[in-house]
Amino acid sequence: MTIISNLAPIPELFVSYDSAQKMKLEAAELTSHDLSPRQICDLELLMNGGFNPLKGFLSEEDYNGVVENMRLSTGELWPMPITLDVSEDFAASLEIGQDIALRDQEGVILGTMTVTDRWEPNKALEAEKVFGADDDAHPAVNYLHNQAGKIYLGGPVTGIQQPVHYDFRARRDTPNEMRAYFRKMGWRKVVAFQTRNPLHRAHQELTFRAAREAQANLLIHPVVGLTKPGDVDHFTRVRCYEAVLDKYPQATTSMSLLNLAMRMAGPREAVWHGLIRKNHGCTHFIVGRDHAGPGSNSQGEDFYGPYDAQDLFRAHQDEMGIEMVDFKHMVWVAERAQYEAIDEIKDKDKVTILNISGTELRRRLAEGLEIPEWFSFPEVVKELRRTKPPRSKQGFTVFFTGFSGSGKSTIANALMVKLMEMGGRPVTLLDGDIVRKNLSSELGFSKEHRDLNIRRIGYVASEITKNGGIAICAPIAPYATTRRAVREDVEAFGAFVEVHVATSIEECERRDRKGLYKLAREGKIKEFTGISDPYDVPASPELSVETENVDVDNCAHQVLLKLESMGLIAAN
Ligand code: PPS
Known part of the structure; x- marks a missing residue:
């Protein structure tokens, strides 16, 4: 087969500039759908012809054909469901035949869609047929089940303007x-x-x-x-x-x-x-x-x-x-100092064949080790090092969790001072009490409020981590699922070190530093962690510290040793 492209223009879904200006005004009256980041990408390629022959988000019939055997109802080949997923409430508020405005996340109208189809898809079937397995370990299956709306809308799209990109x-x-x-x-x-x-x-x-x-x-x-x-x-x-x-x-x-x-x-x-x-x-x-x-x-x-x-x-x-x-x-053939296709090398047993895997490259970047010139161009390595400095120069989060009075704040304070003594990176302490005063003053101790409180701490910690600082958090954080969510937020940018301050509830109650346990026992404080509210013991924290018969300095030192073993602080 020899293919030579004829390079004639392909159909786009945009209207003319004048019509677009008019439609923008008219579309202000329409019911709006705020597009998710993924839907914005899909819409851009629908409108500019990148997804030709599609003329809009798939109808139910097209969707079924695509899921089943990669065919649109016209018989044309199309392997991927391009669907507009929305919530049940939004779907229920629409009439079939109605036009809706499709807006980006700042509210700019990018296009309109005439809703011709509305249905509840069989997501398990879509996962099996399109992605090969109904398994949330697949990023698109995870998106399908945990992020995408329950209902799909289909219909032709009219393009008003391209999404705006300020970069490149x-x-x-x-x-x-x-x-x-x-x-x-x-x-x-x-x-x-x-x-x-x-x-x-x-x-x-x-x-x-x-x-x-x-x-x-x-x-x-x-x-x-x-x-x-x-x-x-x-x-x-x-x-x-x-x-x-x-x-x-x-x-x-x-x-x-x-x-x-x-x-x-x-x-x-x-x-x-x-x-x-x-x-x-x-x-x-x-x-x-x-x-x-x-x-x-x-x-x-x-x-x-x-x-x-x-x-x-x-x-x-x-x-x-x-x-x-x-x-x-x-692969790189050292003796000949050149790249060769591995299946074309005849003298494999006589030459030195070199390669660096993705995992090995990440390790070398993380540890600041050499990346040879035969592997990558110095300009590329420089850029990668700029974005991903070695771990000892990246931001990270230490997340203490434990009962009230377990010693979290005291150890966190000692750790902060020791890290500040070392210098090199800014350190911020997000102690439970400090956060409740400055970030979460309107919140109480219901599950919902505690989750919100911890998610806020996680957000701030992830921003600090992203920008190369050290965040030390010390809330009770009683729920494992919330702690996991915070871990995910932070790990997008750097290390998350969970430290369980494992002081028993009996010991915390015996110490009763703030007199709160007494009040909790008397029923004067409701939903008190460990007394009348649950605490999920961390299943696999990076570190667990005992505080009974161990002084604060020693506990903080254990954390420092952990950080050093993880390459987060340089040994000297
Ligand atoms: S949580 O669950 O993580 O949102 O809690 P946190 O923000 O760390 O706040 C815990 C501090 O609030 C005081 N306090 C209570 N703790 C637990 N349960 C109840 N019902 C409660 N009411 C007030 C208590 O002093 C905690 O402080 P620490 O520093 O943990 O001793």
Whole structure:
């Protein structure tokens, strides 16, 4: 098969500028739906033709076909349900046939949709068919069950304006802008490379080789919408891509940013990615081992086989009109000081083959270790180090939890002073009492209020951690689920060190520093933790400290030793 793109414009869903101005005014009267970040990404690609042939969010019939066998009701191939999920209340407030305004998170109207369909999807079936398993360890299944609304709305979309992006504006192109660029440059064959990771030298070699083999030009087409949780942020990645772009021979290669919300759906995702690149005017698409793989399931096994994505793509490529190019696994051959495709090395037993895995790279970055030049370009390494300094320079949170009077605040204070003595990072103490005075003064001690209180502490701690400081929190935090949620908030930016101050309730009551236990026993304070309200003992804290017969200084020292063993403070 030889595909040469005709590069004619593809249909968009936008109305003309004048109509858009008029519609904006009229749409002010319509019922509004505030789009989630994922829906904004989907809407952008619907409106600009990236999701061609879709004309809006899927109708129920199209949805059923897509879930069942990757086909729209017209018979066309489309592997991913693009659905507008909403709450039951919002869905119930609408009439079929009604137009609704689709707004971004600041309230700007991006488009309208005529609601032709409203239904409650079988999410378990969608999970099984589209993502391969109804398992919340899959990020898209987790989203489906825990974030997406219960009801789907479908109907044609009318585009008013693109979502506004303030970052890297010059690097964002619609499918038709990309097509026009290829036309202008005379690029009739273009290999697209999809990525959500920084590019290193092996990627540069494999992409350039893929383009040479297909006698095509190359489009580096990274995803900057939503990727897998935990990925390097797109700001850092784009700065890295810009550095790598200079390494390709001039005028062979271009880069454009794609505001796609990935689903990590492996084989179906590969086909979807191919169709999106076809819409952008590309003729070839690189598919690697475990393309858009979500990692392992709750049993610790991979969701998809390593070559499932390639197989599904190959089976549909004629119909799609975009050709798959195999991703070559490139390794560094030390003796020849060059990258070679591993399956083409004839003298494997005579040469030294080097590679650095993603996990090993993260470890080296975290510990500030050397990253050799054969692996990555110095400009890329510099950017990554700027974003991810070694652990001993990153922010982190120490989260004390325990009964009232257990000694949390005293140990937290001692720890704060010791960390301040060391210097290097700002330290903030979010003690239970301080927080209740400054952040949560209107809250009481019901479960709901305690959760709110702890989530606020978690939010502030995560911001401090993100900005390179040390947050020390010392609330009771009696509920394990809330503590887990705070851990997740913080771990997006740095380490979370849970310290259980394991003083028994009997000892706390015996000490009764504030006289509160006596009042609680007399029923004068209701819902008192450990007396008339529950406390979930931490199942696996990073550290548990005993305070009976151990002085405060020693307890704080135990925490310091833990921090040192985790690489969070440098030993000296
Ligand atoms: S929580 O559950 O984490 O939101 O609690 P926290 O913000 O740490 O506040 C605990 C302090 O409030 C005082 N206090 C109570 N504690 C527990 N239960 C009830 N009903 C209660 N009422 C008042 C108590 O002094 C706690 O202070 P600490 O520093 O823990 O001794």
